[in-house]
Amino acid sequence: MKQGVTFVVESMGGGGAQQVIAHLIRHWSARGVEVALITFQGQEEDKVELPKEITRVILDGQGAMKSSNAFQAIFFNLRRLWKLRRAVNLLEHHTVFPFVGTTLVLTILALFMSGKRVVACERNDPGRQSLGKSWNVMRWLVTRFAWKVTANSRGALESMSGWVPASKLVWVPNPIRRDNSRMKYVSDRPFVLAVGRLNKQKAYDVLLEAFAEFLTANAEWNLVILGEGPEYSHLQRLICDFGLEDCVFMHGYKDPFAYYRTAQMMVQASRYEGLPNTVLEAMSCACPVIVTDSQTGLKGIVTDRRTGLVVPANDVAALAEAMKSLASRSGLAQEIGQAGCAEVAVFSDGHVMEIWDQLITVGPQVEE
Missing domain, CATH: 3.40.50.2000 (Glycogen Phosphorylase B;)
Structure with missing residues (x-):
């Protein structure tokens, strides 16, 4: 053998x-x-x-x-x-x-x-x-x-x-994957990033509803979603139902590192996870993250208001408020991004x- x-x-x-x-x-x-x-x-x-x-x-x-x-x-x-x-x-x-x-x-x-x-x-x-x-x-x-x-x-x-x-x-x-290309996704508007397979586990339905609420105070922002999966058609319908056609963009499967470098925040709204690679990758690029408390592998890595923001799973209002907090407080976002980058060095x-x-x-x- x-x-x-x-x-x-x-x-x-x-x-x-x-x-x-x-x-x-x-x-x-x-x-x-x-x-x-x-x-x-x-x-x-x-x-x-x-x-x-x-x-x-x-x-x-x-x-x-x-x-x-x-x-x-x-x-x-x-x-x-x-x-x-x-x-x-x-x-x-x-x-x-x-x-x-x-x-x-x-x-x-x-x-x-x-x-x-x-x-x-x-x-x-x-x-x-x-x-x-x-x-x-x-x-x-x-x-x-x-x-x-x-x-x-x-x-x-x-x-x-x-x-x-x-x-x-x-x-x-x-x-943690590393990317040395230094490529950046260019956007003329600030944007929230979400990365992951388009399925119910990732709770994109919650994210879309929360983003619609977020826009009431941040009308100039976009949401960019990277991923493919069985929920694509359903999510497209939700985008239309919430009137988000002009500010939510589903880019399919793309290498996310160019997006990590220019996103103002990365949101992982999952209903459950182990240790999501995408969150660690975003943190390694000093992109501030918002995650849910149901992601067991992130406990001790994403600490609320130090290395990220943590909200209850399936809580639309809490997720919207967390996004508003980072959008309105650039100093906090920068501090969280830098602390998160240092935290994931162990990986x-x-x-x-x-x-x-x-x-x-x-x-x-x-x-x-």
């Missing part, structure tokens, strides 16, 4: 987990580690750039079938299990890193009794994120059989402590990658 690493993820779309995978691939490849990537969806879904020499296995691709009933769902997932186990065995790598939600469950099941070291990488908070009733039960039953279970927030580890032995739980923070690439490196060391298990 080779001392290499195989990553497993649904797709290489533009999420935070995919950014972490790409970063790890580049890091370990540069150090001579043999690395492979297995995805269920094909390259047409890719949003994250990968090294051209990476070994890539696509299990479903564009022809992936959707189940119309429970029996078909069982059949398709059993077929996925067989294909996944076969692909991992052909690659012959010693360690397998499945990322996110149902992919964790499928990979642990597929590799049960295979002799592989499965390092399950949870990038959200299972205590708040539901995968659906059946998948929640499966997650509870099988996650304990991974060799290690990592999370990027202490809150997620606490949530999983009810069904995973403490000896298997490992806190592994996300490395430097070297420090974080040392923790990840321990997980591929063959021999004694990782010390907690």
Whole structure:
């Protein structure tokens, strides 16, 4: 069995987990580690750039079938299990890193009794994120059989402590991406920035309503949203309903660093999160952030009125007031931005990658 690493993820779309995978691939490849990537969806879904020499296995691709009933769902997932186990065995790598939600469950099941070291990488908070009733039960039953279970927030580890032995739980923070291009997004109006997949978790509906309230005192401002996802059409309707067509712009999936550098603030209104990469990235660029109190991984990193502003989740009025506060007090915004930048220095690439490196060391298990 080779001392290499195989990553497993649904797709290489533009999420935070995919950014972490790409970063790890580049890091370990540069150090001579043999690395492979297995995805269920094909390259047409890719949003994250990968090294051209990476070994890539696509299990479903564009022809992936959707189940119309429970029996078909069982059949398709059993077929996925067989294909996944076969692909991992052909690659012959010693360690397998499945990322996110149902992919964790499928990979642990597929590799049960295979002799592989499965390092399950949870990038959200299972205590708040539901995968659906059946998948929640499966997650509870099988996650304990991974060799290690990592999370990027202490809150997620606490949530999983009810069904995973403490000896298997490992806190592994996300490395912060760095961008040295110094490019800047040019806007003739001050703007609020929001970055993330367009889904219900990110609470863009709350943000849009709060921004409409914010405009009553700040009519010259814009809101720029970076991301793609299933809520796009719904959010477009909300933009029209709130009369925001002239000041809210959805730019799709874009690298956000040019926007971080010129945004007056970045808002993460999520209903729940683990440790959101985009918040850390914005802070590293000294962009002041507003986050909700339901983002467990940010506790101790974003401290209200010191390194950011913290508001209750789903609270439109509180979010609007927080945005008004930063817009009207440039001194406060600058102080928060600078303090946030200093706070996230601990997530430097070297420090974080040392923790990840321990997980591929063959021999004694990782010390907690």
